[in-house]
Amino acid sequence: MTNKKYGGYLIDLDGTIYLGNKRIPAGENFIHRLQEAKIPYLLVTNNTTKTPRVVQKRLSQHFNIETPLETIYTASLATVDYMNDLGLEKTVYIIGEDGLKEAIYEAGYKKDRENPAYVVVALDTDLTYEMLVLATLAIHKGAKFIGTNPDLNLPNERGLTPGAGALIKMLEAATRVEATIIGKPEAIIADKAVEKLGLPKSDLLMVGDNYLTDIHTGINNGIDSLLVTTGFTKAEEVPNLPVPPTYVVSSLDEWEV
Known part of the structure; x- marks a missing residue:
C-alpha cells in the first residue's frame, strides 16, 4: 500500500509481532525491513511479566528477531520512570x-x-x-x-x-x-517512548493490533496509527470503530517502510 514515510516507529509486540507463542512471519519481516532501512523503532509493550532482557532473548530464540536491549520499552520501565518522577x-x-x-x-x-x-x-x-x-x-x-x-x-x-x-x-x-x-494508551508511556526515540510525534507511527490500547495511544497523543488485524481487534470491527486508525492492514507485509 502507498503511505506516508515515517522517521520512527512505536511497535506493539503481542498480537502484532507474534501471538502468544505463535509466530507471525509478517511481523518478523516488518522488523527486519525497518532494520535494513535503518529506521529507528521502539518495541512498546504493556506486558510486565518479563524483563527487557527476557523479551530480547525470546524474540531471538522464538521469533527470529535480533534487537538491541534499548529498543524494548515495557510498562514496567515506564512505571519506574513515573515513580521516580513523583519522588515519594x-x-x-x-x-x-x-x-x-x-x-x-x-x-x-x-x-x-x-x-x-x-x-x-x-x-x-x-x-x-x-x-x-x-x-x-x-x-x-x-x-x-x-x-x-x-x-x-x-x-x-x-x-x-x-x-x-x-x-x-x-x-x-x-x-x-x-x-x-501507566501503559498504553496513556500519555505517561507514550510521552516517555517519544522522548526515548527523540523524534517529533508528527514523524512517528504507532503500530499495533489492539484498538483500545495501541491505536488509542496514537489517537489520544497526536501520533498516526496503523492497526494490523492479526490479534485483538478483528477486521469486521473496523467499520464501526468510533475514530478510525490512520491506516489498517490485514498483514504487516502490506506496509511500505
Missing part, C-alpha cells in the same frame, strides 16, 4: 511478576506489605486473595495506586484471557480509588 518514599507493594518486581527493586524501591508509599498492580498469574487484601488495605491508608496497564484481556494462543486491567478494576471497586494507569 521508596517503599512499594507489588502485585505482579518478576519483570515488574525486578525493574522496581533494581531502581532502589523496598517491599512494604503494611504501609507502602505505592501499590503497583499488574498481571500476576499467581494472584491470591491475600495479595488483594494487602493491596486494598494499603490503598485505604493512602498509598499511591498505580496500574501498569489497562488491558482487560491478554490475547494468546488460548484466546482472550484476563489481563492486568481486570485486576486493577477489581481493586478500584474494592477501594473506590481510581488507579493511575
